[in-house]
Amino acid sequence: MKKTISTTLLETPINLSFRGLESVVHALLLTLSILYLLEALPLLSVTSGGKVGPGNFPLGIACIAIALTSLLLVMSLSKRYGLHDSRMVTFDRALYVLFGAAIIIFIGSQLASLGAFFAPWIMATGIMFCCQERGLRLFVVPPCIGGAIYVLFVLALGVYFP
Secondary structure, three states, X not given: OOOOXXXXXXXXOEEEEHHHHXXXXXXXXXXXXXXXXXXXXXXXXXXXXXXXXXXXXXXXXXXXXXXXXXXHHHHHHHHHHHOOOOOEEEEOOHHHHHHHHHXXXXXXXXXXXXXXXXXXXXXXXXXXXXXXXXXXXXXXHHHHHHHHHHHHHHHHOOOOOO
């Protein structure tokens, strides 16, 4: 049986150096932490009076995240250039991974319009589909995830999305 071009393209493995991939992931996390810090700076509350308030908490989390990801990046770069490591990471279905990442980014950007119930449901369905999950679990698990997140955040904690 011949494989079609699209199936072959979807199943083409990509081999990457473990240390190189580790450094790239740490640099990406550091960039996201810095962006989080830039988003947290306008939230500083003048009326908090030195207490932990709505602006101080995200700022503290951002500073901790920047410090820890910077440490991870320095450690991965020092290991990368200090020792030769021949381990490779293989992504068997790279396009499925990229499609899953695109789903996460899209749902994250549409969270306010989709809501706390439908956004996790759609995101879980897309990611499970990319991981080649088929059958009844594809229709049962995502709504349960969406419902659990809605109950936890909206009903129990009173967190509403903008």
